[in-house]
Amino acid sequence: MSRTRLLIGGVCLAVALIGASSVALAQDQNPATPKEVVFARKTLMTSIGTNMYVIDGMLETGKIDLVSGRANAESISAMLMAFPHLFPNSTNLWKANAVRDPATDTLADAGIWESRSFFYKDAMAASKYAFDASRAQNVADFRKSARDLRQSTRTEQSSAKPIGCAC
Numbered sequence: 001m002s003r004t005r006l007l008i009g010g011v012c013l014a015v016a017l018i019g020a021s022s023v024a025l026a027q028d029q030n031p032a033t034p035k036e037v038v039f040a041r042k043t044l045m046t047s048i049g050t051n052m053y054v055i056d057g058m059l060e061t062g063k064i065d066l067v068s069g070r071a072n073a074e075s076i077s078a079m080l081m082a083f084p085h086l087f088p089n090s091t092n093l094w095k096a097n098a099v100r101d102p103a104t105d106t107l108a109d110a111g112i113w114e115s116r117s118f119f120y121k122d123a124m125a126a127s128k129y130a131f132d133a134s135r136a137q138n139v140a141d142f143r144k145s146a147r148d149l150r151q152s153t154r155t156e157q158s159s160a161k162p163i164g165c166a167c
């Protein structure tokens with residue numbers, strides 16, 4: 001699958017997950033509530049994590065299964081394309097020192113909305129690493145792109161400081 005088709009798939013995934021965002025789909029009769037959008041993006045991130053942990057295991061043990069690893073990476077790439085579209089302003093719910101339930105409350109920092117374009121770029125850069133891993137022709141290339149992907153999620157490297165990114 002080409003990156004363009006993957007991009008289209010990622011955006012479709014975002015739209016399907018949101019149902020309707022307050023701005024983009026203003027005319028929808030049944031817009032998603034902020035709570036529903038937060039739930040959608042937490043679900044997406046959890047799935048990114050589940051796929052990444054398989055790849056992490058391969059990197060740690062050195063037992064790289066290219067077929068499976070590439071499939072995990074392709075899923076991550078598509079989901080990371082959709083992810084930044086799940087942050088309408090109404091879901092900026094960050095409050096300093098608030099007690100949050102990690103199962104249901106958003107862990108997203110307000111900085112995301114202050115630096116939206118950086119946040120978007122971070123997500124696209126990580127998505128590209130995942131895409132490269134999904135197209136790796138050999139173990140060495142897969143390992144490099146997978147490491148780049150893992151590294152790109154370190155919060156201190158992200159201009160958007162994606163708090164809650166359990167990387």
Ligand code: HEM
Nearest residue numbers: 042045046049052106107108122123126153162164165166
């Ligand atoms: C391999 C890549 C990544 C992994 C394994 C990962 C993992 C996770 C996990 C496990 C969570 C917690 C989900 C939950 O609430 O239960 C999370 C949340 C989050 N991640 Fe990531 N992440 C990755 C990439 C990224 C990237 C590239 C960004 C930003 C550009 C990002 C931004 C966030 C944000 C903002 C949240 C909080 C979402 C919310 O609570 O509303 N993550 N991540």
